[in-house]
Amino acid sequence: MNGEGLAAGDSSPEHVTGDWYSVPELRLRDHRFKVPLDHCRGLHSSPKITVFAREVVAVGKEEQNLPYLLYLQGGPGFECRRPTESSGWTKKVCEEFRLILMDQRGTGLSTALTVSSMSQFKSADELADFLKYFRADNIVNDAEFIRVRLVPDAGPWTILGQSYGGFCAVTYLSFAPKGLKQVLITGGIPPIGGGCTADSVYKAGFEQAILQNEKYYKRFPQDIKIVQELVNYLAEQEGGGVALPSGGFLTPRGLQTLGLSGLGSRAGFESMHYLFESVWDPTFVPGAPKRISYNFLSSFEKWLNFDTNPLYALLHESIYCQGSANKWSANSVRTAVGDKFDAIRAAREGLPVLFTGEMIFPWMFDEIHALKPFKDAAHILAEKKDWPPLYDVQVLNNNKVPVAAAVYYEDLYVNFKLAMETASQIAGIRPWITNEFMHSGLRDDGSKVIDHLLGMLNGRKPLF
Numbered sequence: 001m002n003g004e005g006l007a008a009g010d011s012s013p014e015h016v017t018g019d020w021y022s023v024p025e026l027r028l029r030d031h032r033f034k035v036p037l038d039h040c041r042g043l044h045s046s047p048k049i050t051v052f053a054r055e056v057v058a059v060g061k062e063e064q065n066l067p068y069l070l071y072l073q074g075g076p077g078f079e080c081r082r083p084t085e086s087s088g089w090t091k092k093v094c095e096e097f098r099l100i101l102m103d104q105r106g107t108g109l110s111t112a113l114t115v116s117s118m119s120q121f122k123s124a125d126e127l128a129d130f131l132k133y134f135r136a137d138n139i140v141n142d143a144e145f146i147r148v149r150l151v152p153d154a155g156p157w158t159i160l161g162q163s164y165g166g167f168c169a170v171t172y173l174s175f176a177p178k179g180l181k182q183v184l185i186t187g188g189i190p191p192i193g194g195g196c197t198a199d200s201v202y203k204a205g206f207e208q209a210i211l212q213n214e215k216y217y218k219r220f221p222q223d224i225k226i227v228q229e230l231v232n233y234l235a236e237q238e239g240g241g242v243a244l245p246s247g248g249f250l251t252p253r254g255l256q257t258l259g260l261s262g263l264g265s266r267a268g269f270e271s272m273h274y275l276f277e278s279v280w281d282p283t284f285v286p287g288a289p290k291r292i293s294y295n296f297l298s299s300f301e302k303w304l305n306f307d308t309n310p311l312y313a314l315l316h317e318s319i320y321c322q323g324s325a326n327k328w329s330a331n332s333v334r335t336a337v338g339d340k341f342d343a344i345r346a347a348r349e350g351l352p353v354l355f356t357g358e359m360i361f362p363w364m365f366d367e368i369h370a371l372k373p374f375k376d377a378a379h380i381l382a383e384k385k386d387w388p389p390l391y392d393v394q395v396l397n398n399n400k401v402p403v404a405a406a407v408y409y410e411d412l413y414v415n416f417k418l419a420m421e422t423a424s425q426i427a428g429i430r431p432w433i434t435n436e437f438m439h440s441g442l443r444d445d446g447s448k449v450i451d452h453l454l455g456m457l458n459g460r461k462p463l464f
Helices: 088-093 124-131 136-150 164-175 198-219 223-236 252-262 268-276 294-304 311-315 329-337 343-348 369-383 393-397 416-423 441-458
Strands: 015-017 021-023 026-036 048-058 068-072 098-102 157-162 180-186 403-408 429-434
Touching (some): 026 136, 048 136, 068 164, 088 441, 098 136, 124 311, 124 369, 136 164, 157 164, 164 180, 164 393, 180 441, 198 223, 198 252, 198 268, 198 329, 198 416, 223 252, 223 268, 223 343, 252 268, 252 294, 311 369, 403 416, 403 441, 416 429, 429 441
Parallel strands (some): 068 098, 068 157, 157 180, 180 403, 403 429
Antiparallel strands (some): 015 026, 021 026, 026 048
């Protein structure tokens, strides 16, 4: 890869710092680091990639001696949100920290693996071999590379991990705890068992999805018939679906993936309901055939973000693998669940059509236009067995780093029971169990969430 990609033998500086600039009530500057693609090979032997990090402080605090806090974004495969003002959890963090927003490798400005950039690889094998370096183990290695070059005297920093960022935080605790002063986790305690834990994740995920569907249809009972009608219409079309604006194909099983974001976040129910309000085109001419509206089809595609963040689909199940293959776990578990998620059967029998949760299925690489070029690479990754370790249970059992974690009782994405099983293995962790928030708690009321977690670590919320 060229440009900001592979840079074997590159003589450019390891760290380049930009000038300060402003958004309302915040000062920011950009950092770019040349890091090894493969940290095991070292800085001088491995090809290099660029990792981008944005430093954020409250106005007037640019030169103050502030402790550092690294934010680890959810995903996998999503960049940090770009600050436009001082608000929410960012404002709260910047009251006492120097915030570092690191685009995880392969996202944002960190050698982004996009639909277009990945087309440079000549074969699926070559792409799959490259993608193996983009999991939590190397994300943590990147963070350590940055810490020792950014933090004065290479001191430890605080990290905040949201969702998949919390998975990365537990990897950090496992392999580089000396770099950590304290850890905050929001909706992101991973299963840490050996082999591939994906089956247990998706079994629990389907169970929670059923509960969330029940809540959704209780809130919006009128949508039962709307969704049934839409599923029947799709099933009756040639090929079992209709063309999407991008060139993809919408089928009943594709429609069910709306639950990925619609069932698990604040305002997700409402957003999905309002989406279904605009399913059909109005009829102006008597006898004109019934058609799904372009607005609905366009909104459906924008709902999922696979065109801008394909890494999420390619690496999603691999985040649960240590020395074992995932073998399309969600698809296998769905088959085992039986008819509960059979959309066509449900619609024909007058039953509510159930939406799926956070799951990636192999047929998505046939039906979603942006993912089609990566179908073969996805199958190679699904069969890959030699994934390196992501966690060290013995180290976690003897953890000395202060950890506070928000654990959401009705979390669609990170199952409560599995999260608590892992929490029992992390010495000294303080879980805050709540059903006040969904998985999006940090986004919805970040100031309150951060204040609560910091209070658990600094003594303002004493042990009970």
